[in-house]
Amino acid sequence: MQAELKFEQLVDEHQSMVFSIALRMTGDRGLAEEIAQDVFLELARHLNKIVDADHARNWLRRVAVSRATDALRRRRTRATDRWVELEEKHAVEFAVGDSPLGRRVEELLKQLPEQQRSVLILRYQEELSAEEIATMLGMPVATIKSQLHRGLKLLRSKAQAELKEFVRGGESFHSVELNTAGSTE
């Protein structure tokens, strides 16, 4: 009974964290939900090994990243399937953020390699330090720092290019609008 209550409480507290990690890693709501379910079922099997709340939170983060990476690899291996392509196309339509910048960042995030993506998610969604990420993923701190730096640089350069494109498009649209308005007058 105690374990049941503990499990329910952990699901309650961490479902949005696990779901968000899976969603940002995969970009697919349905898949993210499946991953979240798998992660919590695995937690149920390992519940007796969980020491405290911090341990549970870190365990869930690590397993969520790992399951999402596995799911992406599985999806890549069956990428030739037309139905999967359609499914992926559909998944791209989804956006986490409401703002245009949020939507673009989500799109750009999907273009990054899985490891860089997971490091950025753990850094900016979970607000973990490079040291904490290194401990969690079992990687050297220097590697994490370099992944963060490269990921951020790539994201920034792509975002800036998109922004310039957006501004240029907006200006031309604006000038056309003005010209049309001038001609009618």
Next chain:
Amino acid sequence: MNEIEQSEVEFEQELRGVFARVDAPRGLKERILAARESSAQKVLAIEMKPRRVHWHLPARIAATVLLTAGVSGALVEHHYDEQRKAEKAREQLYLALQITHHAFQHVQDRLAEKGQPHE
């Protein structure tokens, strides 16, 4: 802080805002708990299920043992039969040699009686 560093910090701040956690879909918790319940019941059902006795394997083992014993018995019997036959043939040969020896002895004795030297 120069302009580049400033813009980097601002970009990181924006990212933090963009990367806020998303709410889990409605009913996810209930689905997780239901899946856990159903997986626990499956495990229980597997544990409670009486172990099915597989008779095929013991029957096969018994048949193999019987067949092996039968073949071995027949081979042993055949071996003893051959041995008995060889023993009998040896006895017959010995008897024949004895008869020959007696016959030869008898002829020799008769010749000696008649005073003829033995050649």
